[in-house]
Amino acid sequence: MSSKSKLRAPPPPAETLDTRSSSSSDDGEELVMAVRHLEGEESDAEEQDSLLRSETDEREERQTWVLEHSLGPHRRNGRITIRGFSLPKPLFYLLSLLPTLIILNLIFSRSISSSPRHPTLSNGTHAYHPTTLLISLDGFRPPYFSSHADLLPNLHALASHPAGLRAESMQPVFPSLTFPNHWALMTGLYPEEHGIIANDFWDPDFKGGKGGQFVYTDESKSWDGEWWKGEPVWSVVEKMGRKAANLAPSPKVDQILQWLDLPLSHRPEFIASYFPEIDQAGHAHGPDSEEVADALGLLDGMVGDLVRGLEGRNLTGVVDVVIVSDHGMTRTSNDRLIFLDDILGEGMKDIEHKDGWPSVGIRFNPSLPPSTLSAHITTLQNAATQSNGTFGVYTRESMPERWHFSKSGRIAGVWVVPTLGWGVTDHVNNIFPDMQAIFFTRGPLARALRKSGVGLVESGEPGVPVLQSFKNLEIFSLCTKLLGLRDVEPGHNGTEGFWERWLV
16 A cells, blocks of 8 residues: 555546535435434434424524635635625635634535435434544644543543544654644645645745745635635545534533534534644744643643543544544744854845745745856855754655655745754754654544554554554545545545555
């Protein structure tokens, strides 16, 4: 089994599915399986579902708005109806541009002309479709699991539970920054494919060659859907006439459980939630600070509340909880900075744009004579050679293939990449241990992974295996697989058949 070097072509659409339609319809078929209560009695899913509908229908009587939005070149145009907000579709579902408000509000996707059949399960009292909760804990690095074990009792309990599991680590894409990695998690694409190559970058071809600057903290410079390429999980969900939800920062767990209490016809099958607290504390105070420890304890409490909420509803056999992070973090210091002006001197005036940080993409003035451009690159490369491994200098042609960071026109022609611990922020190279991400899961997925034994290694704790490390690009196909949408997922850079080793 090897990782795809090219995008897997998406399968042809099912004959019953009109993917061109943006109309709303409630006529989609649904396979309701006969399921058994804990007492062994068979239940009808629709009859069980009606028990809850009368109590929750009034929540749906709220005003909604619609907004035309821009999509990538291979995406269909359309509108989204958002309960309480109208935002560009790609950004709404991923991140808002305020550091503390990354994923915004609940969105109920529209139905289309037909829906694929998918099973309906029971928790003993109500009907449920298989549901996936994807939770991102920004900046959570794997070493925290052991170094702060006393602050993480709920995560440790989850990992050791017969229906729980963790991975050794999960490798982020390069560069290991928040925006490139969250969009990789959601689309299964490398940044050179999905277009978000840094938190801040210049695209000379944006808007038909007019050029544009993407700045994650500036709504006016990143809310345009043209920035966002690829198709995220929730878009695949909504195209099948199902429902997805993205969660505002607070109160998160209560809102998740409220959504799971909705009637079957209104309940999201995919819920994504983002928690920025660890990353925020690390930026402000350092990755080993008391503030980070406080954030870890806070989020572990959230995990405990969520698991108890699912157990209280008897949903641990219905809902898969998948907990990830986008990247880790490492300590830096002011005496470990790289100053380009010390290296290039007067050559700094020839730089037209700089992208990202601490890995910096340099766009020299395109009108420079080739000899001058070559001299600047040579100067940078010589400085890198003399830096004793402090940083490297790469052109798009010499970029390491493992980074998958060369094909997009949004990637600058020259990149200065510092080694671990150098720079002014936490994010550097995606191969260092401190920069790895986490993966935890609780529910039917974990049971299947444990039962097969494939890809599991000893954790050092008797009877508690861990899943071998894997790339975060596999999360996209995991979600489509758990949601029964594997046959209609778009092309991606994940490993072909990665999850089929465990999931039929």
